[in-house]
Amino acid sequence: MRLHPILLRAPAALLCAALVACSQQQEADPEPSDPPVGADAEQSEADESSPPPEEESEVPVGWVTEVPADSGDEEDEPSRAPEDRAGTGGGATDPVTATDADELADHLETDGPVVVELDGGIDLDGDVQVPSDTTLLGAEEGTELTGGRLVLEGADNVVLNGLAFDTDGTAVAVRDGSRNVWVHRSTFTGGDDGALIEVADGADHVTVSWSRFQEASSALTVGDADDEPGALHVSVHHNHFDGTSGNHPRARNAAHVHVFNNYFRSNADHGVESAHDSNVLVEGNYFQDAEQSVRPAGEDPGNTVARDNLLVDTPQPEIRGEVPDPPYDYELDPATEVPDLIGDGAGVPG
Structure with missing residues (x-):
């Protein structure tokens, strides 16, 4: 499945000069032959008579699509089937609108799935707890969240899509065994006090995709020194880490972190780090x-495998151990095309 249309074919010379594992590019397509006389008119008539194609809705890719194993306590398991709860949030529930923190809190206290569209600038005024089966959407006119963070504690099946955060600390905290979480097409700014996104404390099956991180010393952390092994399956793909210093992500005690097709630019500290026996691809x-x-990591290192990355004015990766491929389906975009893909597609649309 293709995540984003190819916008630009980079020169072959750049690929071969800087790509860690350089592969032969496909031959250019031959010049198309001239269409037969009358073809344009026939095509125009066909276009007028045919309805426009339906726009394909986005679907999650990565660990969020792989349902975690049940806890073993059937009474604590949700009544819905596992395949119906991975990365769907509030699903097809009719959306409600929140224009301030009080309205948002009221909507999040309702029973059952909920889809909340956040409209305009909202001061969260501290921590806002996000429950299971929730989708939070940014409005088309724009949504900026300030003054607090979204906290997922033991939540299952949450989607955060199209949100802009301007914060001095963590914007999204996923912890306490939360799982099936998809953070998508959002923008994170600030965060000098803590990582912009924190995934820890047994959280599992999380995907962070097509988002932009900027003006922060720490972008994304996965796991903590005290996390128990076995959880923290996280995918990080098609994000723009624009001038953020480090932690893209930093993984500790993570079972599997898959970092692919991201654009790292002007990162003063480091890109990706694996610690405490984490497995990072x-x-x-x-x-x-x-x-x-x-x-x-220099102390308590984890395993790192790197392949098909493009390095420009950047040191070669340091490899350690072995990391298995993930079990889910994904299609890798050529690294040469990543800057143009991410520049046009990452972060809040518009």
Whole structure:
């Protein structure tokens, strides 16, 4: 499945000069022959008579699509089937609108699935708890969240889509065994006090995709030194880490972190780090003017595998151990095309 249309074919010379594992590019398509006389008119008539194609809705890719194993306590398991709860949030529930923190809190206290569209600038005024089976959507006119963070504690099946955060600390905290979480097409700014997104404390099966991180010392952390092994399956793909210093992500005690097709630019500290026996696969990314690309931690290192990454004014990755491929289906975009894909597609649309 293709995540985004190809917008630009980069020169073959750039690929072969900087790609860690350089592969032969496909031959250019031959010049098309001239259409037969009258073809344009026939095609125009066909276009007028045919309805326009339906726009394909986005679907999650990555670990959020792989349903975690049941807890073993059937009484605590949701009544819906597992395949119906991975990365769907509030599903097809009719959306409601929140224009301030009080309205948002009221909507999130209702029973059952909920889809909330956040309209305009909202001061969260502290921590806002996000329950299971919830979708939070940014409005087409724009949504900016300030003054707090979204906290998922033991939540199952949450989608955060099209949200812009301007914060001095963490914007989204996924913890306490939360799972099936999809953060998509959002923009994160600030965050000098803590990572912009934190995934820890047994959280599992999380995907962070097509989002933009900027003006922060720490972008994304997965796991903590105290996390128990076995959880923290996280996918990080098609994000733009624009000038953020480090933690893209930093993984600790993570069972599997898959970092692919991200655009790293001007990162003063490091790109991806694996610690405390984490397993981190890094592939098809574009690193530009980064202090480090991929590395195991100096103390308590984890495993790192890097392949098909493009490095521009960036040191080579440091490899350690072995990391298995993920079990889900995904299609890797060529690293040469990542800057244009991400530049046009990552973050809040518009």
